[in-house]
Every structure is written in C-alpha cells, then in structure tokens.
Amino acid sequence: MKKFPNAFVIILSVILFAWILTFIIPKGNYQREINTENNRTIVVPNSYEQRNAPHLSAFDALLAIPKGIAGRADLIVLILLLGGCFYVIEKTGALNQGLNQLILALKGREVFALAIITLLFLTAGFTIALQEEAIAMTPILLLFGRTLGYNTSTIIGASYGSAVVGAAFSPFNPFGVLLAQKEAEVELLSGTEFRLVFLLIAAIVWTMYILRYASKHRVEKSALELEVIKLTTRSKIILTLLALTFGLVTYGLIVLEWGFNEMSACFFGLGILSGLIAHFGFNKTTEIYVDGFREMVFACVIIGLANSISIILSEGSIVDTIIYGLFSPLKNVSPSVSAILMMFSHSILHFPIPSYSGQAILTMPILTPLADLIGLSRQVCVLAYQYGTIMMDVIVPTNGALMAVLALGGIKYNNWIKFIIKPTVILLVIAAIAILIAVQIGYE
Template identity: 75%
Template sequence: MKNFPNAFVIILYFILFAWILTFIIPKGNYQRELNTETNRTTVIANSYEQMDAPHLSVFQVLLAIPKGIADRADLIVLILILGGCFYLIEKTGALNQGLNQLITVLKGKELLALIIICILFLFGGFAIAIQEEIIAMTPVLLLFGRTLGYNPSAMIYSSFGSAVVGSAFSPFNPFGVIIAQKEAEIELLSGSEFRLIVFLIASIVWIIYIVKYVSKNRADKSVANIEAEKLSIRSKSILTLLAITFGIVTYGLIQLSWGFNEMSACFFALALVSGSIAGFSFNKTTEVYIDGFKEMIFACIIIGLANCISLVLKEGLIVDSIIHALFAPLKNVPSNISAVLMMISHSILHFPIPSYSGQAILTMPILTPLSDLIGLSRQVTVLAYQYGAIMMDAVIPTNGALMAIIALGGIKYNQWISFIIKPTLLMLCIAAVAILVAVQIGYN
C-alpha cells in the first residue's frame, strides 16, 4: 500500500479517535489515596463510579498536543543528546572503522552476527528495559545491517523486537515486574526462577523465528564505506569511551536509580570528549552535534505526539472506565481462564496506557483483591500483567519509541504490523501457556 499514512499522520488519527471515544465511553473514575511513606498515589479497589463531566472541546484536544510533547521533555532531551552523540561519533570515523573491523571478523558469519545482536538486546531488555535508547542507535544498526545483507525490518526486529521480548519476560525489569510486585504487595524479585525459565524459552523461540525470517528475506550487501582499514588510536579511544559510558549508565540505572537526565548528562560529556579526541575544534564539535540533533527531531516529535493519545483519554475521564470494563467481569470465570483473560485485557489496555509502569500502578491495586477473591495467586496476576502489557510495546502505535524507530527505518506502520504480528502472537501464546502452567503448579 504505497499511500499508507506516515507515522505523524497515523498518530494524529489516533488522537482524533481517542477524542471520539470520550463521547462514547461513559466517564468514571476510581478513588485514589496518597501513601505518605512512598509518596505514591494508589487506586482504591472497588471504588469505581461513573460521573458526569463536560466533554473535551476541540481546543482542549489541540492543547493536548503541546502538553503531550512537553510531558516527554526528559525523554526528548535524551534522544536529542544521545542521537547527536552517535552522529558526532559517526562523523569522527570511529564507528565506520569499528564496523569495518566487525565486518571483516564476521565475514561469512552474518547469521552469527544477527544472533549476537538479538542476544545483546534481549539482555538489554532483560536487565534495564532498554527501548527508547534504541532510537539513537537505529541509524548505526541499519548501516551495520546493510553491510551484512539484512533489511531494515530484520535489524529493527532483532534489536527493538528483542528488547521488548527481554523486557516482557524478564524477572528483573525494574519498570515492569518490580513495580507490579511492589503494588501487589509481594516480595520483590520473588518467583524469579519460573520467570527465568520462561524467558529462556521465549528467547530461543524468538531467535529461531528471526533466523527463519532472514533466511527467506536477505537484502543485497552494501559495499559503501567498507575498507580494509585498521582502527586508529583515536578511534579505539572513542569506542572505548563509548563502551565505558554504557557501563556507567547501566550501573547508574540499576544501582543508583538514574533517570533520563543522568543518562543525558553522561552522553553529552561523551560527545564533547569524543570531538576533542578526534581533533575537532570546539566550534566544529558543537556544529556537528547540532546536525545530529536535526537528524532526531522527527523521532522526538513522534514520541511527544504518541503521548498525546493517552493524555486525551485521561483528560476525557475514560481510562478508569476502560480498566473497569476489562477487569470487572473476570471474577465470574474460573481462575485459570481468568488469568489468561487478564493477560489479554492487559494487552488491550496497553493501547490507551502505553506506559507499562503506569499501567502497573493503575491496575495492580484493583487486580490484587480481585485475584484474592477468585483464588488466583498474586504472582500469576503479575505474570498476566507483564506478559500482556509489555509485549504489546512491539505493536501499539501509542508507543512513541516504536513509531520513531520504524520511521527512522523507513518502514510504514502497516508494513511493520504485517511483519511483527505473527511473532508477537507467538510470544503471547508462550505467555498464555506459562500462565496456565503457573496456575496448575500453584506458582506463588
């Protein structure tokens, strides 16, 4: 379909659709209370009630666009700084030299290279739920893929897709399973052994699917910029600093509770030091850095616009109504069926709530007493959430990172969906089987 809308237009359509839903779905909300110890607002179970409120005006919907972009300011800053940093390092020649060395080493071993990429991003999702950070890496990954004979879909599938699978099945995802376990009032990181087994199974199946895909969809190798050139001392220094920076950032995320701003500071410093090592003047370094910002502007706007969809639903007072409609009927079915339906409900709910950490905070206080009522363990309730919600990050157009990455890869959303829907359903089937097994073995 040659005239399928681009990412910008698709998100505008979804903002319009979200506004229409605010006229169709009854308004309502759950009561909330502030926990003074954690300074976190929690939802009170069984407190949902419908309410009368005026509909959003056209101007309020338009106002949601700049508000949605502003709400993602810290992430947009990270993407600009990280993207500019990678762009500057590429202009120093260090990335090209590094890629040349990799290609020389992996010549005739292209499949091994792709499997290594999958494993790296699987563990990136597994450990720190890497996702938005991949946006700035995408141009480099696409270049690497072209030199190995892999099309953009294969590279995004093996990087971003693998990161989503790693995040969805991880026992340690700090923004998913840990938050959900805390909200469900169960011991943090408990039940990790079972989750780890399912993660390994899902990862193996995911990699096998990728291998089968690329064996049928190879692209012509690019020979541009590929020369038998050894790494210079400057390039080795820059790439070493890049590796060290990633190590520092990973440590900060895991041990120091860092956020996007701390990451941005690290990569900003890396860019300036890399320009100096490359022999650029300070003026040239900043000019190249600014050019890198320009390359990432479209991705940043897509991130902000995607946030507008959930903002319209929230200000239209229908998010709680959607939650109530999806989960209230579960108490009327057997616990094993209820667990699988809970996962499906989380998948649907992730469309209007693209933040899966936010989804955990919204739903766990509601689902925890419900699971106790129907005899479903809280661990299984958390499983249903993490599998159903996080896996949908590979599909939903409200996920700004996804829309930005496929836009950079020149892939239209309909093309991506036709490509990703089968493996996503396969992962959800594995998740459903895992949930049924968990119910049978009394996983708690």
C-alpha cells in the same frame, strides 16, 4: 492502492479517535489516595463510579499535543543528546572504522553477527528494560545490517524487538515486574526461577524466528563494504569511551537508580569529548552535535504525540471506565480462564495506556483484590500484567518508541505488522501456557 499513512499521520489519527471516544465512553473514576509509606498515589479498589463531567473541546484536544510533548521532555532530551552523541562519533570516523573491522572479522559469519545483536538486545531488555534508548542507535544498526545483507525489518526486530521480548519475560524488569510486584504487595524478585525458565524459552523461540526470517529475506550487501582500514589510535580511544559509557550507564540504572537525565548527561559528555579527541575543536563539535539533533527531531515529535493520547483519555475521564469494563467481568469465570483473560485485557489496555509502568500503577491496586476474590495468586496477576502489557510494545501504534524507530527505518506501520504479528502471537501463546502452568502449580 493509496499510500499507507506515515507515523505522524497514524498518531494524529489516534489522537482524533481518542478525543471522539471521550464523547462515547461513559465518564467515571476510581477514588485515589496517598500511600504514606512511599508518598505515591494509589487507586482504591472497588471505588469506581460514573460521574458527570464536561466534554473536552476541540481546543482541549489540540492543547494535549504540546502537553504531551512537554510531558516527555526528559525522554526527548535523552534522544536528542544520545542522537547528537552518536552523530559526532560517526563523523569522527571511529564508527565506520569499527564497523569496517567488525565486518571483516564477521565475513562469511553474518548469521553469527545477527545472533549476537539479538542476544545483546535481549540482555539489555531483561536487565535494564532498554527501549527508547534504541532510537538513537537505529541508524547505525541499520547501516551495519545493510553491510551484512539484512533488511530493515530484520535489524529492527533483532534490536528493538529483542529488547521488548527481554523486558516482557524478564524476572527483574525494574519498570515492569518490580513495580507491579510492589503495587501488588508481592515480595520483590520473588518467583524469579519460574520467570527465568520462560525467559529462556521465549529468547530461544524469538532468536530462531529472527534468524529464519533473515535467511529468507536477504538483501544485497551495501556498497559500504569497506576498504581495509585499521583503527587509528583516536578511534580506539573513542570506541573505548563509548563502551565505558554504556557500562557506566548500565551500572547507574541498576545500582544507582538513574533516570533519563543522568543518562543524557553521560552521553552529552561523551559526544563533546569525542569531538575534541578527533581534533574538531569546540565550534565544529557543537555544530555537528546540532546536526545530530536534526536527525532525531522527527522521532522526538512522535514520542510526544503518543503521550498526547494518554492525556486526552485521562482528561476526558474515560481511562478508569476502560479499566473497569475490561477487568470487572473476570470475577465471573474460573481462575485459569480469568488469568488468561487478564493477560489479554492488559494487551488491549496497552493501546490507550502505552506506558507499561503507568499501567502497573493504575491496574495493580484494582486487580490484586479481584485476584484474591477469585482465588488467583497475586504473583500470577503480576505475570499476566507483564506478559500481556510489555509484549504489546512491538505492536501498539500509541507506543512512541516503536513509531520513532519505524520512522527512522522508513518502515510503514502496516509492513511492520505483517512482520511482527506472527512471532508476537507465538510468544503470547508461550506466555499463556506459562500462566496456565502457574495457576495449576499455585505459583506464589
């Protein structure tokens, strides 16, 4: 059997496939206008029409690659600075000492440790929609996992996977649910109680699956199992600052509407300060920081390449055609069937549109009038979007964050699919049940 392609080859193959699709799928577009209330471009419902447009050349497809990388500059800066920050902290010895103490405290209670990791990332997912931020934490999490006897799939599932599950079932994901509710002209944070019930169900099922898988796939504990070293005063200060920075960033995201740049500034400051506290001096601290950049470069390139796919489909004028083809037939079936098909259509659409916030902006103005027409509440329309779209972030190879995490963990995409497909299907079934119940009770 030939060696399965790595993340770089997979993304390049999808870029080529996207370019080929621009010659096959008819070109077309919806009309768009500016919403004067929020100065946002919105799609005009029922305005789709096919049009003639020149095909993208091979050079246009190549040009999409630097455009894609440049278009994710703020995220790439965050990953570089966050990665550099963690690398500096690791070199201070604070992380190893902290892990040492944690492992000693959890000795014989590895299942409890794994459950805590899963719960923390579920919480981060449903509160601040953490996803890309997990990239820089992956090497440390894998190190921690190996010392407890857990394989790479288990740890990435418990961290990145949990964050996605939390975001998918969240009642107040700011980049998913709230944005979709705003686009659908639904009261913000409405329907929270119903979503919380199914968030709890999904979280329990997911956690049980992770723990069950982990128990069946234990690996030999890493040799890092560590001599007994007490935390030094400097290490305590550095780890305290790390915890405070995470608290500050969480507050900024929720209350102050921070973006990637504000997060980057916080972690850059933490990295420099940690090096100085460890008495590295400015020269050594910055040199170590640059070494941390090198560790993250491959992940950053993957993020940019994934963005290139959306650019090709958009410049090739076929994104709106894909949306029209997926959702137009829904008006011909009953509301219950339409709602389920809407969820799965969103799942399919997430392959060419890996940004779920972008997908909400594109689809909600089109789907809400359709929902009104077929007797489906707009709240159910949002529900179908959030479950079908966000949950696919653990599967779609066009999601740069997923491919970057897998690359850092050294997991082949085909092996990841073998691990993740079963729990994903189970959670999508739970989501479908939630949608059917929502339709029956007139969920508003």
